[in-house]
Amino acid sequence: MKATITLLPGDGIGPEIVREATLVLSEVASKFGHEFQFCEKLVGGCAIDETGSALPEESLTTCRESDAILLGAVGGPKWDDPNATVRPEQGLLALRKELDLFANLRPVTIHPALAEASPLKAERLAGVDILIVRELTSGIYFGSPRFREKTSEGLRAVDTLEYTDAEIRRVVRVAFQVAGDRSKRVTSVDKANVLDSSRLWREVANEVATEFPEIALDHQLVDSAAMRLITQAASFDVIVTGNMFGDILSDEASVLSGSLGLLPSASLGEGSLGLFEPIHGSAPDIAGKGIANPLATILSGAMLLRHSLGLEQEACAIEAAVHQAVTDGARTSDLGGSLSTQAMTQKVLALLSR
Numbered sequence: 560m561k562a563t564i565t566l567l568p569g570d571g572i573g574p575e576i577v578r579e580a581t582l583v584l585s586e587v588a589s590k591f592g593h594e595f596q597f598c599e600k601l602v603g604g605c606a607i608d609e610t611g612s613a614l615p616e617e618s619l620t621t622c623r624e625s626d627a628i629l630l631g632a633v634g635g636p637k638w639d640d641p642n643a644t645v646r647p648e649q650g651l652l653a654l655r656k657e658l659d660l661f662a663n664l665r666p667v668t669i670h671p672a673l674a675e676a677s678p679l680k681a682e683r684l685a686g687v688d689i690l691i692v693r694e695l696t697s698g699i700y701f702g703s704p705r706f707r708e709k710t711s712e713g714l715r716a717v718d719t720l721e722y723t724d725a726e727i728r729r730v731v732r733v734a735f736q737v738a739g740d741r742s743k744r745v746t747s748v749d750k751a752n753v754l755d756s757s758r759l760w761r762e763v764a765n766e767v768a769t770e771f772p773e774i775a776l777d778h779q780l781v782d783s784a785a786m787r788l789i790t791q792a793a794s795f796d797v798i799v800t801g802n803m804f805g806d807i808l809s810d811e812a813s814v815l816s817g818s819l820g821l822l823p824s825a826s827l828g829e830g831s832l833g834l835f836e837p838i839h840g841s842a843p844d845i846a847g848k849g850i851a852n853p854l855a856t857i858l859s860g861a862m863l864l865r866h867s868l869g870l871e872q873e874a875c876a877i878e879a880a881v882h883q884a885v886t887d888g889a890r891t892s893d894l895g896g897s898l899s900t901q902a903m904t905q906k907v908l909a910l911l912s913r
Contacts, residue, residue, distance in 0.1 A: 561594045562868055565625040567618065567654075569603040570638075570647060571841025572851040573631025579853035579904040580629060580860045586911050587864065587873045598625065602654065603633025603647035603841075613650030619657055627867035628654075628834045629860060632841035656696050660826040660834050661726070662733040663693040664862070665809045669816060672886050676817025676894055679789065686793040687815055690741065692734040693805025695826055697726045698756075700802050722756050722801065727763040733827070734799035735771040741796055744775045748784045748800035748808065760801065781808070788812055813838060818893045820852025823859035825866050833867045835859040849899045852891040854881055857907060880910040 566581065568574035581597055588595045600618035607613050613633070622628050633647040654660075667689040674681050702719030709715075731747065738745045747764040749757035761778055768776040779787065781804045787794065788811055800808065813819050819839035826834040837855030845851055858881060865874035884906040890896020891903050898906070 560868065560870070561596070562626040563596045563598060563624070564863070565618075565622050565628045566597055566599040567602040567622075567628060567630040568599065569631040569633040569841065570605055570635050571632050571843045571846040573603075573633070573841055575631075575846070575849065575851050575900055576837065576853045576856040577629060577631040579900060580856040582904060583857050583877060583907060583911065584629075584860050584863075586908055587870075587877065590876075590912065591870070591873050593870075593873075602630065602650045604635055604638040606650060607638060607645055607647065611645065613645055613647055614653045614657075619654065622654065622658065622834075623832075625832070627832065627863045629856075629863060630654075630834060630836040631856065632837070632839065634841050635843040635846075652700060654834065655826055656701065658832065658834065659696060659828045660832075661694060661696045662730050662827045663691075663695040663805065664737070664825045664827065664866075665691040665693065665805075665812075665822065665838060667691065667809075667812045667815055667822060670821070670882065670885050672888075673817050673821070673894065677815055678817075679815060683790070683792065684815060688741075689792065689795045689812060689815075690737060690797045691805060691809045691812060692730060692737065692797060692799040693809060694722075694726065694730040694799075694801050695805075696802075697722055698802030720754065720756050720803075722759060724759060724763050727760050728767055729829075731764050731767045731799050732770070734797050735767060735774050738774050738797040739771070743773055744796035745777075746784070746795055746798050747776065747778050748781050748798055748804055749778065750781050750804075751778070752780060756801075764799070784808065785811060788815070809838060818852065820855050820891065820893045821858075822855050823862050825859070825862040827866060831867050831869070833863065835863040835867075849901065850892050851900050852893050853900050853904050854885075854891075854907075857881060857904070876911060877907075880907045883910050 568577040669684045669687045699720040702721045751757040751761045861874040861877035864870040889906040
């Protein structure tokens with residue numbers, strides 16, 4: 560297979576971890592007889608510094624023309640001015656919106672050898688295997704109107720939470736589709752006791768459920784779901800929810816694994832083009848120190864192979880190598896070890912090349 564992969568390293572530790580993931584993807588190409596062409600472009604804070612835009616048109620055009628996109632991270636203290644008109648995160652949001660990547664898949668599993676890295680007791684982690692499907696291009700992050708204004712009572716800020724039935728239906732349908740290959744259970748998370756948008760969400764979820772009679776659907780309010788993620792995480796299989804709720808819950812769920820450095824994600828649309836990235840941020844406090852955990856980005860590369868390129872065997876090979884490396888005791892500092900970013904990648908590469 561020949562494929563073009565756009566690299567968007569971004570800010571902070573982004574360039575370091577994307578570089579390592581690219582080495583792994585190159586090893587896969589060599590081992591399985593593929594040809595991957597990598598093209599690096601700007602996004603986020605570095606793009607603002609270079610062009611004044613968080614997502615330059617050149618970067619967007621290249622992404623549109625590629626087979627898949629691998630992103631590192633965006634943002635950092637340099638661009639944290641809340642009054643700035645252009646912010647790094649706008650580049651990521653625009654990329655998702657422009658490419659209509661509406662479904663964000665975030666798997667959360669517990670590696671047996673890393674159970675001690677989690678702050679939760681081992682018995683609460685047994686059997687945890689969750690896939691969070693987060694709606695990504697609508698909701699309160701994109702709603703209109705959004706503004707700030709001065710009033711007689713002081714400053715007023717407005718953000719709008721809105722969803723159409725079509726936007727809800729397509730992401731809920733993705734959740735049911737992926738649940739069919741898992742334990743056939745979907746939990747739809749909303750705030751239907753308070754929000755009209757959530758009441759619509761629940762109605763549409765029930766409609767979609769009739770298309771998948773073999774899949775069990777239950778509903779849960781977001782606050783009780785947040786509690787259940789800690790107290791009964793193993794009771795979840797596939798969780799589907801809106802943009803903001805999914806953002807919060809998936810970060811909460813990352814605590815189960817013991818480190819954000821272990822968790823990948825895929826942002827998908829109707830076609831094969833997808834955006835793949837670790838769920839952690841740019842970690843500016845450790846940028847340039849060579850100690851960032853590259854595994855989440857490497858595993859995002861595996862999701863890239865599976866979802867955009869249709870290379871299941873190759874994706875499984877990466878996941879198996881990562882699993883074995885961790886089983887063998889490979890640890891970066893976030894996991895209580897001392898391996899550098901590069902050393903961790905070399906462990907994975909050595910196993911992959913066998």
